[in-house]
Amino acid sequence: MEKKLVDYRVENGIAIIELNDPPANTYSYEMMRQLDDAILAARFDDQVYVLVIRGAGEKFFSAGANIKMLSEASPQFKYNFCLHANETLNRLEHTPKLVIAALNGHTVGGGLEVALACDIRIAKKDGGKIGLPEINLGVLPGTGGTQRLARLIGKSRAIELMVTGRTFSFEEALEMGLINYIFEEGDFFKQVLEYAQQFVPPNKASKAVGRIKRAVQSGLEISFAEALALERELQQQLFQSEDAREGLSAYVEKRIPKFQGK
Numbered sequence: 001m002e003k004k005l006v007d008y009r010v011e012n013g014i015a016i017i018e019l020n021d022p023p024a025n026t027y028s029y030e031m032m033r034q035l036d037d038a039i040l041a042a043r044f045d046d047q048v049y050v051l052v053i054r055g056a057g058e059k060f061f062s063a064g065a066n067i068k069m070l071s072e073a074s075p076q077f078k079y080n081f082c083l084h085a086n087e088t089l090n091r092l093e094h095t096p097k098l099v100i101a102a103l104n105g106h107t108v109g110g111g112l113e114v115a116l117a118c119d120i121r122i123a124k125k126d127g128g129k130i131g132l133p134e135i136n137l138g139v140l141p142g143t144g145g146t147q148r149l150a151r152l153i154g155k156s157r158a159i160e161l162m163v164t165g166r167t168f169s170f171e172e173a174l175e176m177g178l179i180n181y182i183f184e185e186g187d188f189f190k191q192v193l194e195y196a197q198q199f200v201p202p203n204k205a206s207k208a209v210g211r212i213k214r215a216v217q218s219g220l221e222i223s224f225a226e227a228l229a230l231e232r233e234l235q236q237q238l239f240q241s242e243d244a245r246e247g248l249s250a251y252v253e254k255r256i257p258k259f260q261g262k
Contacts, residue, residue: 007056008041013049013200014193015042019114022057025065027110029081043095049206049261050196051095053118053188055111056198058126061103064110067137085110085143089117096210096215098199102192103127103179108167109134113141116148119213121179121197123170124188130178131167151220153177178236202258205243210234215254 008020017038019025027035042048063083070078092099092114101107101118104130113132115121123130126170132141132149140146141162145203150158153176173179183191199209211234219227238244242262250257 002030004034005031006038006254008038010042010045010048011193012197013047014196015045015048015051016193017042017051017053018056019062019255020056023061024060024063024106024112025055025057027061027085027114028066028069029084032081032085032088035233036091036220037094039088039095043091043097046261049097049200049209051092051097051099052102052192052196053114054104054192058105058111060105060111061101061107061128062111062114063106064113065143068114082142089114089144093117094214096214097206098196098209098213100192100196102189103130103170104188106130108132110143110145113143113145113148116145116152120181122181122183122192123173123179125182125185127170127185127188129167130170130173131165132162133165133167135163135165147180170216201243201261205238205241205247205257205259206261207241207243208238 005019005021007020009016015038017035019027019031019033019035039051042051070081074079097119099118101115101121103115103121103123104127105124107115107130109132111132132145134141134145141149145163146158149162157176170179170182174182198204199206215227215231215234219230222230241258246259247257
């Protein structure tokens with residue numbers, strides 16, 4: 001029987017996905033395949049509005065790919081592994097639902113690459129180090145790290161961090177815009193779920209959240225004129241939604257809207 005390396009459950013409209021191979025939660029081909037399954041389950045579940053990804057235990061979100069596995073693998077397996085991991089993280093990034101990474105511990109190498117494919121990153125205060133130290137293994141961040149990091153914090157700073165392989169605190173990561181928030185250690189994950197709950201109906205129009213994400217993710221990859229056309233198309237879709245009617249009516253009637261995700 002295959003070992004369960006990714007735990008999945010749904011609570012109050014939030015899909016909780018846990019990388020479960022402590023202590024370091026390093027990922028293998030099997031874990032990445034199970035993560036792919038969890039992403040698809042959340043994407044097609046109409047009762048899921050937000051995905052939250054975390055690592056099992058207290059010390060690591062994830063230390064990235066299993067180095068022992070890679071050192072013993074053939075060049076072809078390594079190539080196929082990176083290809084599959086890239087496809088999984090692309091699917092995560094383009095899932096039309098908000099994805100939050102709860103960085104409960106060290107987030108390095110491929111672990112940070114997973115987090116970079118999420119929309120929002122929330123770290124635990126004094127929880128650990130973060131960075132892309134693949135240069136120390138003689139390789140580069142090969143599951144989207146070179147591209148996503150540069151798009152997030154700028155080309156020059158991203159290159160410097162990757163060629164030095166420096167790891168640094170969550171506090172420094174917050175200053176450079178690599179993470180969005182730092183929450184206190186005591187009830188860290190409870191705070192993350194409370195934060196995520198604001199994006200679940202009736203609090204937010206989840207279709208609008210998803211379309212905003214798509215407009216940004218897809219829009220940055222095409223020309224500005226094409227991106228504006230995409231934005232107009234997505235807006236037209238939202239104008240036809242029940243939540244848009246509710247939001248506009250609530251504004252006119254001076255009341256708090258109650259969205260249904262429709």
